[in-house]
Amino acid sequence: MSEHHITPLRTYLIIAASLLFLSGVTVWVSYIDLGSFNIVLAMFVATVKASLVAFFFMHLLWDDKKNLTMFLMSLMFFGIFVTITMLDTEFRGDLGLNPETKDPINKRAAFYDTLPLTDTHGHPVDEHSDKHHEDKDHH
Amino acid sequence: MGHHNPDSPSHLKHYFHDVNQQYETSKFAMWAFILTEVLTFAGLFVAYIVYRSWYPDMFVDAHKLLDVNKGLMNTIVLITSSLTMALAIWAIQKNNKKLSVLMLVATFIFALVFLGIKYLEYSHKFEVGQLPGEFYSYMGPDAAHLNNPHIFFSIYFIMTGLHGLHVAIGMGLIAWLIYSTQKGNLTSEYYTPMEMIGIFWHLVDLIWIYLFPLFYLIG
Missing domain, CATH: 1.10.287 (Helix Hairpins)
Incomplete structure (x- = not known):
């Protein structure tokens, strides 16, 4: 060695x-x-x-470059992972299908009852109009 | 082992041509493992990116509930432990067993300090209820206006928790290195396990380098 x-x-x-x-x-x-x-x-x-x-x-500086290649590949996969995920999550609102608006994620938290329902931008959400939408989808 | 050249060292497996090929193969496999580690954390980083882009203001406000000083202290501790790990390998390469063991012990202690500081942070958060998901119950004046802070703490606990688990596993591996080096199993001729565990330990440092600004230093 x-x-x-x-x-x-x-x-x-x-x-x-x-x-x-x-x-x-x-x-x-x-x-x-x-x-x-x-x-x-x-x-x-x-x-x-x-x-x-x-x-x-x-x-890595002194290693055979195959090790650096392996490491850079993991970062490349990470880049693909982020890009493709964000192509979904960043444009959900454009389709009117924002699931965060339909089913707010603060629903299960302990302080749920003390806060108004909000969408992802913190704007209040009207529960009833949302339910109305769901009904329309079902029939 | 019957086909072994009597000159070849005992740690050389019969299916390798020479010690260097064996060493390079081990190292390449270690980097394949590092790739899977990066991808494991990648999933969590993606969760962070998605939720931060959905709740930019909440992330900025919720991060103020974290203690920057403890985060910085842990950064310093972990960087120093990376140095002592590197020096342990440097020492064994120079066949200085005593210094190598000393540096490994130092690395172990720094890892323990890191987890100690993390414990102080966690126990404070458990006390006040800054917890993940439905366990979140903190309603202090500095959090009253927060929109979904429990999302921030879900991501904080999972990411720092998985990182902390890596620190704990690393400590176990380093303890084994201390034993093996002290026993004389690792020398300048054969220190592959120390090099591999070193790479693992530096990865733990590398991930913390990103976790620190992403959680403690937002905006």
């Missing part, structure tokens, strides 16, 4: 210090209001940190 790459100690320490520094940065940045850009920046910093962990701590 002596032919395996041995990462120098200095590299490990620099990577760990960078990870701790970036953790601080991401907390600091989260207190600044950048609107929707906050989440983009947070995910960018997280991805830089994740890359440092994968390439240096998990030794």
Whole structure:
């Protein structure tokens, strides 16, 4: 096993210090209001940190590239998973089939009785008009 | 084992050509396992993405019920444990058994600290009723206006819970590594189990790197 790459100690320490520094940065940045850009920046910093962990701590940088390929494939499958799911969940309202409106998910929570029924955007939902719809569907 | 070359090391299985092929095969299989792990968490990340896009304001408000300091502390603890895990492998590569065991013990302790902090967070949430789904009962003034906060806590508990389970399993594996290394079973010639468990442990760190900003640092 002596032919395996041995990462120098200095590299490990620099990577760990960078990870701790970036953790601080991401907390600091989260207190600044950048609107929707906050989440983009947070995910960018997280991805830089994740890359440092994968390439240096998990030794992908020095490994045979088949291991990196396997890892990137898992991320690709994740991308497909997200995309296809969101093609459904993001456009349900367009068809007038929003199941969240028909059957609000706060129904089973302990505080159900204390809150008005709402749709996904927090607008109140009229229970009776909804039931009327269901009746029409059945006949 | 009768066909074995007397020069070949005892850890070499007869169906491998040489130790390097055996090592590379183990590592590739480990990455196949990591792929399944990423996909397991992918399902939960998709749930997070879908519900956050449905309830953007609720996520921002509900996350304020989490303790950023504890989350940051756990981030620091887990990154440090990743470093000590990497150094345990570095030490065994240099045949420094004593340092390797020391680093593994440190990793184990950091994992324990992580779960300890997580326990403090969980027990507080159990006390006030910030729980998943129908068990949610928290009606504090900072939550009165929240629309479906129990969805946020369902996702929070399942994702951090599954991650915590990985930390616990990792601790078991690291405990076994401490035993094997101390016993002299792992050396610079053969440390495959430590490398594999190391990859697993860094994956646990990697997932937390995303969980931390997604739950504690929204908006």
